[in-house]
Each structure stands twice: as structure tokens, then as C-alpha cells.
Amino acid sequence: MDQDMTVLAVAVLEREPALLAGFDDGRVVAVAAGTERVICTMNAPVESLAVTADQTTVIATDTAGAVEYRALADGRLELSLSWANKIKVAAALDADRHAGVDSKGNFVLWSRDGGAFVSTALRNNISGMAVREDGLVVLTRALRWLLWDPFTSAFTQPFETVDGMRLSQQNGTAGVSRNGRFFYVYWDDFLLFDAVTGAPLREGRSAWYVHTTSLSDDGRLLLMGGKAGWLGAVDDKDELVLDLRVGEDDVHDVVLSPDGRLGAWRDRAGRAGLIDVAARQVIRAVHAISTAPTDE
Amino acid sequence: MALVAKQIATGPAQTPESVEFECAKRVLVSLRIQDAHAAAWLGGKALKVTVGTATEVTHSTDDNGYFTLTYDGDGDLPADDVTIVWDENKRSGKKKINTATLQDNTALGGRLHIYCLTIPVAGTFTLEIDVKAWRPWKTTSDFTGHYIELKGAKAKLDWQEPPGTAKTLDAAIKASASTAYATFTKADLPCGTDITITNVIPGSTGYGSWVAVGDGELARATSVAATTDGVTFTSNDGASRVVVNAANHGTRVRVFIGHEFKKVFIAGEGTYFDYAVGLAELHQSMDPAGKGVLWVYASQYDVTLTGNLPTRRNALNPANGATNRDVNQRTRVTGAAGINLFIVRTATADDAGTVGRFDVTDTNHWAALTRDHGTFDATIFNNPHPGYGVHLAVLFGLATGDRKVGRYVCVHTIRYAVPAVGAISDGNWTARLRLITSKRFDLQRPFVRGGASLNYQNRPSATFPTWNLDGGFANKTINEAFQYTDGSGIGNDPPTTDAYYGGATEFKNAWNDHYEAKITTVGLHAHVIRCYRRHAPSVLKVGGKVLLNGSASYEGALVAEVKKADDTVLAEAMVNDQTWSDHLYFAHYPTNFTSTRFHPSQFPNGYEQKYEPSLRNAVQYSWTKT
Numbered sequence: 004m005d006q007d008m009t010v011l012a013v014a015v016l017e018r019e020p021a022l023l024a025g026f027d028d029g030r031v032v033a034v035a036a037g038t039e040r041v042i043c044t045m046n047a048p049v050e051s052l053a054v055t056a057d058q059t060t061v062i063a064t065d066t067a068g069a070v071e072y073r074a075l076a077d078g079r080l081e082l083s084l085s086w087a088n089k090i091k092v093a094a095a096l097d098a099d100r101h102a103g104v105d106s107k108g109n110f111v112l113w114s115r116d117g118g119a120f121v122s123t124a125l126r127n128n129i130s131g132m133a134v135r136e137d138g139l140v141v142l143t144r145a146l147r148w149l150l151w152d153p154f155t156s157a158f159t160q161p162f163e164t165v166d167g168m169r170l171s172q173q174n175g176t177a178g179v180s181r182n183g184r185f186f187y188v189y190w191d192d193f194l195l196f197d198a199v200t201g202a203p204l205r206e207g208r209s210a211w212y213v214h215t216t217s218l219s220d221d222g223r224l225l226l227m228g229g230k231a232g233w234l235g236a237v238d239d240k241d242e243l244v245l246d247l248r249v250g251e252d253d254v255h256d257v258v259l260s261p262d263g264r265l266g267a268w269r270d271r272a273g274r275a276g277l278i279d280v281a282a283r284q285v286i287r288a289v290h291a292i293s294t295a296p297t298d299e
Numbered sequence: 300m301a302l303v304a305k306q307i308a309t310g311p312a313q314t315p316e317s318v319e320f321e322c323a324k325r326v327l328v329s330l331r332i333q334d335a336h337a338a339a340w341l342g343g344k345a346l347k348v349t350v351g352t353a354t355e356v357t358h359s360t361d362d363n364g365y366f367t368l369t370y371d372g373d374g375d376l377p378a379d380d381v382t383i384v385w386d387e388n389k390r391s392g393k394k395k396i397n398t399a400t401l402q403d404n405t406a407l408g409g410r411l412h413i414y415c416l417t418i419p420v421a422g423t424f425t426l427e428i429d430v431k432a433w434r435p436w437k438t439t440s441d442f443t444g445h446y447i448e449l450k451g452a453k454a455k456l457d458w459q460e461p462p463g464t465a466k467t468l469d470a471a472i473k474a475s476a477s478t479a480y481a482t483f484t485k486a487d488l489p490c491g492t493d494i495t496i497t498n499v500i501p502g503s504t505g506y507g508s509w510v511a512v513g514d515g516e517l518a519r520a521t522s523v524a525a526t527t528d529g530v531t532f533t534s535n536d537g538a539s540r541v542v543v544n545a546a547n548h549g550t551r552v553r554v555f556i557g558h559e560f561k562k563v564f565i566a567g568e569g570t571y572f573d574y575a576v577g578l579a580e581l582h583q584s585m586d587p588a589g590k591g592v593l594w595v596y597a598s599q600y601d602v603t604l605t606g607n608l609p610t611r612r613n614a615l616n617p618a619n620g621a622t623n624r625d626v627n628q629r630t631r632v633t634g635a636a637g638i639n640l641f642i643v644r645t646a647t648a649d650d651a652g653t654v655g656r657f658d659v660t661d662t663n664h665w666a667a668l669t670r671d672h673g674t675f676d677a678t679i680f681n682n683p684h685p686g687y688g689v690h691l692a693v694l695f696g697l698a699t700g701d702r703k704v705g706r707y708v709c710v711h712t713i714r715y716a717v718p719a720v721g722a723i724s725d726g727n728w729t730a731r732l733r734l735i736t737s738k739r740f741d742l743q744r745p746f747v748r749g750g751a752s753l754n755y756q757n758r759p760s761a762t763f764p765t766w767n768l769d770g771g772f773a774n775k776t777i778n779e780a781f782q783y784t785d786g787s788g789i790g791n792d793p794p795t796t797d798a799y800y801g802g803a804t805e806f807k808n809a810w811n812d813h814y815e816a817k818i819t820t821v822g823l824h825a826h827v828i829r830c831y832r833r834h835a836p837s838v839l840k841v842g843g844k845v846l847l848n849g850s851a852s853y854e855g856a857l858v859a860e861v862k863k864a865d866d867t868v869l870a871e872a873m874v875n876d877q878t879w880s881d882h883l884y885f886a887h888y889p890t891n892f893t894s895t896r897f898h899p900s901q902f903p904n905g906y907e908q909k910y911e912p913s914l915r916n917a918v919q920y921s922w923t924k925t
Binding site: 147163166170174190214255 | 620851853856877915918
């Protein structure tokens with residue numbers, strides 16, 4: 004790899020296990036033990052990566068608004084979509100419909116009209132998205148969320164969690180678990196909600212100063228990234244089960260595998276890596292300066 | 300046998316059939332400006348003609364720019380050399396022919412023989428171009444005072460030389476620092492041909508161009524061609540373009556192009572102008588590779604005079620966020636202030652007595668802003684917070700019936716250096732409150748109890764400034780604002796005497812439900828933001844944006860209208876534009892953007908901001924004026 008390549012997006016491949024890294028030259032690379040393979044090359048810097056639940060396909064987006072579904076086994080292009088702005092997250096609803104959220108806060112739907120996909124922005128002010136097994140789409144709006152039913156095309160009213168203006172801290176994170184079961188606010192406190200009923204499930208401490216978080220599918224583990232290369236994780240008993248320095252630069256993204264076993268991170272300088280959460284150690288790392296994969 | 304020069308009335312060569320000619324052979328000489336095929340022929344110009352070895356004779360072109368040599372004899376034209384020279388006002392044209400080489404122009408028909416010649420008038424001139432940015436806060440009528448040179452401006456020259464052959468030149472007007480005054484100069488441009496100066500500058504919202512010949516007075520170029528001393532110029536064709544055509548050889552033509560750029564107003568800039576100076580630095584270049592020019596106006600709630608800025612400080616590279624150690628913030632700010640940063644000061648003193656506070660809640664300050672500086676393309680409020688510099692005890696964010704441990708009976712004071720405190724007298728709030736060492740909003744408990752008596756004030760007649768939901772301001776006594784949770788009144792009602800309450804035995808230690816609110820008010824945080832949303836549109840141009848960059852936690856409040864109780868809309872809903880760093884007015888800067896742990900004064904050099912979060916989490920909210 005070239006020396007100045009920078010990682011812009013990460014995802015976890017649980018099976019291999021491997022780190023999926025998206026670079027500023029458009030390449031999507033799977034970094035496994037001692038090996039690396041290029042899955043595909045986007046036409047623009049990679050914006051986001053996501054792995055489907057069956058672990059067979061990666062959904063890659065780039066900064067030019069392209070969305071590509073690529074087979075992880077051989078990089079084969081399964082589907083190609085496009086949009087005016089870069090897509091932060093995208094997912095399949097069914098064979099003929101796909102959804103995403105763009106960088107301007109638009110909730111975008113691609114639906115097949117004859118052979119071609121037609122795209123529409125259905126709603127603005129949206130910051131994140133997860134598609135549930137039951138088909139409901141969870142759309143996040145900062146500290147709130149709402150549901151969109153793809154069968155009726157109906158939006159619910161936003162679920163109100165906390166009044167943001169009454170929070171003491173002005174920094175925190177909020178989001179939805181990858182499987183759309185849980186919504187959480189990690190702010191003055193750690194608040195966990197059922198994403199469909201809105202019921203509060205747990206209230207914990209927020210003792211750690213974080214920039215980015217990712218919640219496991221069972222809602223029991225929260226991976227955190229903070230200043231100066233700090234990674235941490237808290238369990239459902241508010242215990243800090245991970246406390247690790249993986250570099251010098253602020254961690255900008257963390258992604259937890261659905262089972263909470265593995266976590267990927269990416270820092271401000273474009274370095275990235277994969278950790279074994281339980282073992283509390285780095286198992287893959289990709290550096291911006293020397294990008295050869297290393298086992299650490 | 301000789302050719303003689305003879306002036307006869309002729310029409311243009313293209314229409315000879317309209318003229319009766321004798322059966323003779325003639326050489327039709329025309330005089331016109333080189334390459335300017337659409338230009339008028341030069342009439343009434345003196346030509347010096349020499350035939351063979353004869354003496355040079357001066358003749359004039361007719362009104363149509365023609366001159367005719369007529370051969371008197373019947374035979375062919377002799378093989379004489381004929382030299383025709385025109386030289387006037389540094390322009391010149393010369394043609395030497397041998398009549399033997401001339402061919403019959405049979406197309407002109409019959410027995411008529413006309414041999415057409417054209418003498419192009421040639422010459423070169425010098426073009427000086429200066430591209431400047433139109434600094435909006437200069438009010439002097441002096442032309443040059445309106446302008447400031449910025450880095451990296453370019454212009455493109457296009458012309459034809461010779462006719463039909465396109466030539467182009469990318470002229471870097473300013474290649475380096477803005478300090479040296481160096482006008483781009485191009486000599487040896489051909490006279491008599493249109494020189495098109497294209498000056499497309501990123502972010503330019505308008506421009507004007509001025510032209511002068513030599514050291515003459517600059518004249519505004521307009522879409523109507525104007526000619527001064529042989530220099531014709533036009534402009535304002537909607538494409539940042541000036542067309543210059545100089546007729547006279549040796550002319551020096553000066554062209555000034557002044558661009559207008561967006562003006563942005565920053566409300567409540569931080570202590571050391573970290574954001575404003577970074578934003579200004581990112582937008583000082585007119586180079587197409589840059590981010591475009593902005594005029595940055597910055598105001599402060601707590602005033603820092605530039606002479607008090609630190610000379611050693613950790614700053615961030617505004618473009619990429621890398622740490623720059625030991626930056627002289629004083630020279631950095633004054634340097635930018637000499638280019639595209641303007642610091643807005645009002646006549647109001649801040650809490651420290653320094654004049655110049657801009658208070659977003661004060662309509663007079665907003666009105667003064669447009670009065671003095673016109674309208675803006677955007678207003679920016681980063682991380683509006685109720686913290687530093689709000690040294691008041693206030694009743695904020697109450698809801699009727701609230702009896703929480705009074706987070707919302709707030710003392711929104713986060714201290715600077717604490718002055719010595721004298722005796723607390725009634726109403727001496729400011730001195731009293733400087734004692735408070737809150738790192739976050741104080742709770743009701745320290746509000747109501749502190750040792751044997753109330754911490755802050757325990758007289759029913761003492762008042763708290765509050766804002767109700769309608770935006771009204773009122774001073775409420777504690778009696779008007781609270782009651783005991785059993786519904787009984789606090790102190791005297793009405794508070795006619797100073798009956799003290801909050802004595803040591805008023806509550807049990809473990810009893811948190813001391814009082815409950817009788818009124819509903821907005822929080823200070825909400826109040827500050829709401830005032831900004833209400834007033835900022837008044838200083839915007841149509842299409843301008845009210846921008847607020849800050850925590851995602853504001854989303855619920857900002858992506859909604861602000862309404863009075865009677866549903867009157869005070870401020871329209873904003874849009875969540877998502878990640879701030881994706882947007883135009885983003886700049887990296889050291890900030891305690893969302894920190895409620897420490898005030899920046901704790902770290903005068905910015906070396907240890909352990910709890911400073913990443914700006915990456917900041918969100919931009921916007922509202923666009925229509």
C-alpha cells in the first residue's frame with residue numbers, strides 16, 4: 004500500500020476475523036491475519052462500510068454518493084446505487100428497495116422502477132439508521148429517534164428521550180444498535196431504550212469521556228473511542244471491561260461486532276485496527292504511514 | 300511614366316460597383332487598425348507616400364479611410380516601388396509594394412482595375428492588472444482604500460495575435476504574501492486587438508472594474524464601451540471580464556478589478572479568537588485552489604483586547620487540525636485583522652469593565668451591527684452556552700410544579716479568577732456570585748442551604764431575573780417563584796418586609812423537596828439560543844443563513860419553532876445540517892466546545908485541554924432567510 008494512504012472507514016468481519024478498511028484512494032481492503040485482499044475500489048474516497056448480517060456482502064459508500072454491494076468472497080459487484088450526497092449508512096430493505104442516510108441528513112429510499120432504481124429523499128434532519136429484522140427502519144435524530152414502516156411508508160412521531168437543553172454535558176453520543184433493537188444516549192448518563200416501544204431499559208453512568216460509541220446487538224456492551232487513542236468498553240453492570248491505548252490520535256470511529264467480541268477503530272490520523280474486546284488486545288492494525296498489516 | 304497620387308471619392312472596396320470609375324488602373328489603399336476587423340477605417344489620416352525615387356508626398360485618407368493611387372497612363376502598371384507610411388501618436392503602419400507584383404482584381408469587373416492594399420496600423424502597449432478584494436469595512440472615499448490585496452489572485456488574458464491565432468496567458472496577480480504591492484504587468488500586447496481579461500475568483504459575489512490610461516484617473520468600466528485616449532474598455536458582462544483595446548502604440552493601461560465577498564458575523568467569539576482567526580486564515584486567498592475569500596466579523600461577550608492575547612499558545616492548524624505549538628496569538632489576530640478579520644465592539648462593558656461586549660440577547664447590539672456594517676451573508680454562533688461570564692443567579696428552566704433537586708434553579712456562573720469578596724449586602728449579587736465555584740449548573744441544595752443559612756440570598760424581597768416562555772423579562776421574588784411543597788408560601792406574601800427564610804432549621808437535611816416552582820421559565824441556555832434565533836435574521840441579506848454550531852443535544856430545541864403561548868412564531872425551525880466539519884464555515888480550533896469541566900482560562904496557553912472534545916461531534920443547524 005502507498006505510504007500516505009489514510010483509512011476513512013472501518014467494519015468488522017467476524018468470521019475470519021478481519022478488519023475491513025476503506026481508504027482515501029477508494030480501495031476496500033480486508034485485513035486478516037498476515038494477509039490482505041482488496042475487495043473493490045470505489046471511484047472516490049470511501050465514506051462508510053457495513054457488513055450484512057449474513058457476513059457475505061459489504062456495503063461500501065464513497066464520498067461521491069456511490070453505494071456498492073460487493074461479495075466479500077470475490078469482490079463481485081452485486082448492486083450499484085447512487086445519490087447526490089455521500090451516504091453515511093445504507094442497507095437493504097428487500098430485493099427491490101434500499102435505504103440510506105446521507106451527509107445532509109436526508110433519509111433516502113431507492114426503489115426499483117422497472118429495471119432501474121429510482122431514489123427519493125423521504126425525510127430530512129436524520130442522522131443515522133438501522134434496519135430491524137422485522138423490517139422496521141429505525142431513524143435517529145440526535146437524541147431522539149423515530150420509526151419508518153416500509154410496508155405502510157408511515158413515520159412515527161419521534162421518541163423523546165431527554166430534553167437536550169437540560170443536559171449538563173454538551174458532549175456525548177447517541178445512536179442505535181446495528182440490529183435496530185436498542186436506542187441509547189450516552190451523555191450525562193447512559194440511557195438505553197427499546198427502539199420500538201421507547202421503554203427505558205437501563206440507566207447507567209457515563210463516566211468516560213468519549214467521541215464515538217458502538218453498541219452490541221444485545222445492548223450489553225458499549226465500545227467507546229476517545230482522546231489520544233483511548234478505547235474503552237462498559238458492560239451492563241457499568242464495569243469498565245476494556246481500557247486500552249491504541250495510538251496517540253483521537254479515535255474518530257468505533258464499530259463493535261454484533262456479538263460484541265471484536266471491535267474496529269479508526270483514528271484522526273487515518274490509522275485503524277481491530278481489537279479482541281475480551282482479550283483486551285489489538286489483533287490487527289493498519290497504519291497510515293506504514294500500511295502493511297501487522298499482528299500485534 | 301509615373302504613378303500619381305490622386306484622391307477621388309471612393310466607396311469601400313467591397314462596393315465598387317456603386318461608384319463610377321474611369322477606365323484606369325488604381326491602387327486603393329485603406330488604413331485601419333490591425334486585427335480590428337470590425338473597427339472603423341481611419342479617415343482623415345496623413346499618409347506619406349513615396350513612388351519610386353520621387354520625393355515623399357503627404358496625402359490624407361478620405362472620410363472613409365481610403366486613399367487611391369491612380370496611374371495615368373494606358374499601359375500596365377510600371378514596376379515601381381511604392382512606400383506608404385502612416386505614423387501618428389505612436390501608432391504606425393507601413394506598406395511597401397512593387398506595382399509589378401500586383402494582380403488584376405478582375406472580380407471588380409470590366410476595364411476597371413483596382414488593386415487593393417490595406418495598411419494595418421500596428422503597435423504594442425503595456426497592461427497592468429491589479430485584482431483586489433473589496434474590503435467592506437473601509438469607509439474612506441479614497442479608491443484604493445476600499446481594497447485590500449489578498450493572496451493568490453489570478454487573471455487570464457485572451458487575445459488574437461495575429462488575427463485568427465488565439466493567445467492566452469494565465470497571469471498570477473499575487474503569487475505570494477499580501478504585503479508586497481506588485482502589480483502584474485504584461486508588456487508588448489498588440490494594439491488594436493481586444494484583450495479579454497477574465498478574472499473568475501472563487502466566492503466572489505460581485506465585482507467592479509476600473510481602467511486608467513497612463514497615470515490618469517481611474518474610470519469605472521461598464522458594459523457600454525468607453526474610449527479614453529484611444530483605449531476602449533467594457534466590463535460588467537456578467538462574467539468578471541474586462542475587455543481592453545488600446546489603439547496607441549506605447550500606451551500603458553492600468554486595470555483594477557475589485558471583488559466583493561461574503562460577510563459573516565460570529566456572535567460570541569471565544570476568549571482568544573481561536574475560531575475567528577482560523578476561519579479568516581482559511582479564507583484569505585483568491586486563488587481558485589483556495590476556499591474563497593470571506594470577510595469575518597467577530598464579536599465577544601467577554602472582551603479580550605488584542606493586546607491581552609497570549610503570545611505563546613497551542614493553536615490548531617485551521618485546515619487540518621494539527622497542533623501548532625507556541626503560536627503568538629496576538630500577532631496572529633492582529634495580522635488577520637489587517638486582512639479579512641474585523642472585530643466588532645459595542646459601547647457596552649463586560650463584567651470585567653472592558654468595553655466592547657456583544658450580547659446576542661440585546662436587540663440594540665444587533666441593530667447597531669447592521670447600522671455600522673450593513674447586512675451579512677451568514678451569522679455564526681458556535682457552542683452557545685450559559686457558562687462563562689454569566690454571573691447572575693436566575694430562575695431558569697422551571698416548569699410549574701417542578702420540585703426536583705433544583706437543577707433548574709440555576710446559578711449559571713462559572714468563575715473566572717475570583718475577586719476578593721466583601722460583605723454581602725442586599726442586592727449585591729454580582730460580588731456574591733463571584734464566589735461560586737460551580738463547574739456545572741448549581742443544584743438547589745447549595746442554593747438553599749449552606750451552613751446555617753442560605754447560600755445566596757434569603758430575603759423575600761430579593762429578586763431573580765427570569766424569562767418566561769413568551770420572551771418577557773421579569774424580576775421575580777422567591778415568594779413569587781416558589782412555594783413550599785405543602786403549598787404554603789415562602790416568607791411574607793406579599794413580601795413587604797424582609798422576613799428571612801431559609802434558616803438552619805427550615806428543612807431537614809435529607810429533605811430535598813424544599814420548594815416547588817410556581818412559574819414556568821426557560822433555561823438560560825434556551826434563552827440565549829432563542830434570542831440569537833430571533834435577532835440574527837435582522838442582520839442578514841435575503842438568502843443569508845443563521846448558523847448555530849454545537850452539540851447534537853440542541854436538536855430537539857432547534858429543529859422546532861419557537862412559539863409564544865399564543866402560538867405566535869418567534870423563530871422558525873432550523874435544519875440539522877449534520878456534521879459541522881462538512882460545511883463551509885468550519886475551521887479547526889482549540890476549544891472547550893462542549894466541555895463543562897474547565898474554563899479556558901484554566902489553560903491560558905492551551906497546553907492541557909484534557910477534556911476538550913473533538914469538534915467532529917459538532918453539528919451545524921441552519922435557517923435561511925427568504
